[in-house]
Amino acid sequence: MATPPGSDADARRRAVIRGAGGAARRVWSVYGGYAIGFVSLFLIWQLASLYVVSSVLFPPPTVVFSKGLRLVRNGVLLEHLAASLQRILAGFIAGSLLGIPIGLAMGSFRPVRKLLEPYTEFLRFIPSVAMITVAVIWFGIGEGSKIFLIIYTTIFIVILNTAAGVSAIAPNKIRAAQSLGATRAQIFLHVALPATVPYILTGMRLAMANSFTTIVAAELIAANDGLGKMLWDGRLFMLVDEIFVSLVTLGLLGFVVDRMFRWSIYTFAGKYSPAT
């Protein structure tokens, strides 16, 4: 419930915040909104599962968290989590390492673009989920098929964004370098590449989100471990609370990884701001 500004409660709240000192206030101003958001989410969930849809099929967060805690203690959750995360990282890094140079080449050289565009424009419309069948036939149900699928889901987004970044470079940046005496190779290395960094990072961030979708789908269909496998087992044995633990873990994992990505963009590449 909101306290009206100027009321006693409001004044007390302000006094508390002021009294806590500058550091606490800063932490509050940065994370306070998130905290309230998350707490209210779980509060609504709790109330809904207790009073609105009271059913074993919709467990309240308290049940899910205690189940989650038990699964953390006996190591099951971390095992599944590590399996999924490993696959995502391996495929994501490999896909980015392949996609960036291809995107740079497509953006820089028209013949390369004409040559490769049929592949990228055709393949990017076949969703990675649809490729699961082929991947399993080709690479089996082990790590190979998962990593192939993550590479597949990463590479096209990274290529497209990188190539778009190259063609979005202001022509005057290139012209200035030419009349300052830079060679073609120097222009590529010192102008085109750094100017494209924000686009590459954006492509990678989008690819990371896609990787989560893909890994769960792949593990649902064929895997011995992973968060997707955990979901599937939950359905198989009617362990509804385990399904919810897996869902919450996926949400949290995605949120944390994306924040880390954003944080590293700001920390290491903040000066490559797309605005200039």
Add this chain to the structure above:
Amino acid sequence: MPLVSFHDVEKTYRSLQGVDYPAVEHFSVEIEVGEFFCLLGPSGCGKTTVLKMLAGFEAPTAGQIVMDGRPVTGASRDRGVVFQGDDSLYGWLTAVENVEFGLRMRHVRKAERRERAMHYLELVGLMSQERKYPAELSGGMKQRIQIARVLANEPKMLLMDEPFAALDAQTRSLMQIELANIWQTTRTTVLFITHDIDEAVTLGKRIGVMRAGPRSQVKGVVEVALHGARSRTDDVFLQYYKHVYEMIRDEVAKSIARAD
């Protein structure tokens, strides 16, 4: 012998519909070593086209541009360019790193290029801003970085494409005074493009007045015999202003009539 000469230069653009537009035709002019040459004309008359051809960004359709006895075939560090907007600056480099870009491309040692870059930053009055990124600087400061970046590279000639057009009036007149001072100390040859008569009379040693496009060319060249600091309220300044204004008035009218 002039440093630069345009011989009967012609540039025709072809639109996507295949219609030819002759931007400049029979364009001839000569620029002497160490002179400040202003090219003045109504908007759309092909001033920037002329600059792009001399810079080497675009090739003439016909005719020839000769610099130092050799035809211009492409961009070169002999001709440093200051662009109108700030999109030519490298946003991921600090002010001083932008200024030393050309020296870095030529593998000048770090200590030496930093020293030279700082010298030119001082010349344009940006001494304490060297660690800032372009996004943190005002429009006037960004244009100063562009000027310092070009000067640090020590070109034979400076090409300036309406460099102050996007600045507010106060900053613009301040920048004009500073540019005049810089030119007095360095004596680099300058081709300065502008549509502003006041700016041309303030800066130019000679002013080439262009006709309205299409098929634009130089209508006439005015020699400005003013020495030292120029004052807008000076009688002689006003006489030059009036003279140039009368030359360009009809051309502006023509360009507006064509646009309608």
